[in-house]
Amino acid sequence: MGTPQVSYGSVASRSETTKGKRSRSLGQQDLHEDIWCHIHSLLPIRDSARAASVSRTFLRSWRYRPNLILSEETLGLEQIACGEGDIARALTDKIDQILKNHSRTGVKTLELDIFGCRDLDTCYLDNWLQVAITPAIEKLTLSLPSKCQEGYSFPCSLLFGQNGGSIQYLHLTRCAFHPTVGIGCFRNLTELYLGYVRITGQELGCLLSNSLALMQLELKYCSEIICLKIPCMLEQLSSLTVSDCSMLQMIESQAPNLTTFDFEGDNLVQLSLQQSLQVNDVDMQCSEENFLCYAITKLPYMLPNLESLTLSSSSERVNTPMAPAKFLHLEYLEIYFDGDPSPGYDYLSLLSFLDASPVLETFVLRVHQFNLKFDSIFESASHLRQMPEHKHGNLKDFSIFGFCSAKSMVELTCHIIESATSLECITLDSVFDQEDDDDLGRCCLTSARKTGACWPLSDEMMLEAHKGLKAIERYIVGKIPSTVKLDVRRPCSQCHP
Template structure:
């Protein structure tokens, strides 16, 4: 909308200039009388130009201006007095290298930092300080920026009415810069809905309890203690989403019961964390990545989605099947990632009675001879399971191959999985127990509609299993790199599928088999 109005304005000016040039030529040629001889009227060029503007209130022009990208807004302010006025109270200050037109290949990092500092300083000093809704400030490359500049910029932009604050700081600021919490006191903080801070210290106190509109809080590599975070959370009644990444000072994360709107919690790589205690009654999604901690979810009945990736814990699948049915009994989707499984998954009495989607990633060290068929325990514990995904990193495989001994294939006919419809296995190999698991599913999942077997595990491409050799155009470097050993095992996995599985696929089930890329995954001599 904004750019269309601007183009119309520029087109009007260009037409007016052409008309005036034609008029002068005609006067000199004598084809029409000059203005001094012509009958006077009210069609003066200046008046016509002023009348060419749409007769809109100033607030409408400000709204048009606010909808433009940052660079277009600045350009419009250079050619329009109305836009120049609205530029001084522009609501969306998105100040990054990209929005300011600073290209890395055009000058060195030092030049970019100086140009960035100069432009941002000029923009904010010329801003009226009113009407700001969004401040996004990315100074990641300005490693030597004087913090006085930063504090001045924040003081100008953080005013009553601001809703979104995003601050990307250089890594070195993590130890030396403390976000000025005093700017959030009073009316300045009451309208903030989104607060995103990285690489700094953030020390809220009891007096900061004015963030009553805060719905999203994102802290990445921020120095903040559990008590200080509690001061902030205790009065953030509107909070819906909380994300904590690399916040190493937090030992115990306590989420109070008054956060009735909180539905999403992300806790990732908070290395000193020992416990998560949540009393939020409507928390429905939890994403956790790091060392296993004590979970105390007092009102966990609403937790429907759980994604846990434990990077330093052995036998995490054993923990998950024995503990999680009691901690989060109403799960509907569960994603688990383990780096070390030394024992097989046990059979348990506990059930995930509502679980419909189950995803495993075994992305690390498995004991030689790990029994993939033992994962049937999870299928048995999930009576309404519809989707099952298993990913196994081929770089850590040690197993007994089915080509060594295909006799005595185990069967577990007493285990039925009547709701299972869709199964996918990434990193399918020739391990005998993996072939047994696949055959078991084909024989006992009575509602199965589709099974996908991919002999390559690519964690970055697990959603669409793309291979550049099967796309419409070759894209060099799209496929993950595999060692010679991984390529050979992937091909053995395809042979195992052809020999032992294809013949057991019911006619009602669609089988999709994927293998190595014919361009990227070739053996190196």
């Protein structure tokens, strides 16, 4: 009886084949799980949490979900038929449970909107932030209740060491924020927003000096900043917005690549933009008297390379003077009267801005009429002033929103029609709208969607709107060249018959 021959090679081959099949099967399973996890991560957070209760794959995905956007809306609490306190408690409980389940999982994004939780116990906040702020965090947004503005201080100690190094976006609203010299390096921070935040200029300077990648800085209602200094080391900073910082007296920027500057405030501050050659887009709103005079006499020297300029004034008591220098590169100009100028204000004096802007292509004038006190064209139409020496060869688009029967406004319009040889389009709207959209009727504007109607107009405003239309028909329509498109906008026939 012969000895059976055993082929060890064939046995090994079958074993390897079986192992290979099992490996491929596990690999496919992992791939399928990765796909399901990706799909799960795209679900809204409320649906994501629900799905976690019916699938172990989704449960694992939920526990490691990196992006958490938590608010009444995303957690489905806004439609609960119960009292405000019950909603706040439900929101607190849900957020607390979610963040406890995500402890040590590497949250990348935390957006926490709990503005409605007026009775929030701030100890919850510290616990939640301790969970979220790890070396993995990239985006942190906190919108806190009003009481936190005075009674809650952001725990800056959580940002020491490596924890702040990964943050790219930091958005804080209604709290105190006191970074110190020992704070960590925000080497990846590109966008910083502070709204209703108690922080001093020196503390903000500590933060900025450690944020060399910063590209956008926005400060709103930060009432403890007196002097804002932007160091020259912020070479990536391109956009600076400062709004309603009531104690602010000075803005000094040495950022070499700043291109966009927005300012809003009751009073003018001292501006020192030493490296301002790159600034080409400016929006300034100021309640200080005769702000347009300041703008036309100072800005050409401070910001010589402006291409777009928006100015909002609420108190013009004198006519706009001639400019001592020119905006040599200005292509877009928008002037907004957010309040009645003096009854004797001469809109024709705005030609000073056009004369100072030799390459201007678009001029937009918005006039929010309140008291309607001015010299009407129908009361003194005997003589319309002409300015033949003023030419505007590059102007293509001219608009007035809130067109009225003021004689000087009619004179301004007639002059531009006659002197702007490249004019293509004129828009005259007899009603001032907060927003305008060429493709939408007034009732469809964003500002009117909540009520389904246009903004209400007083009888006096309605009467003036029709006077403005009559002035357009009598004094302007006949002067329009055939090459120029005239768009005359009337009050809404549905809401203001």
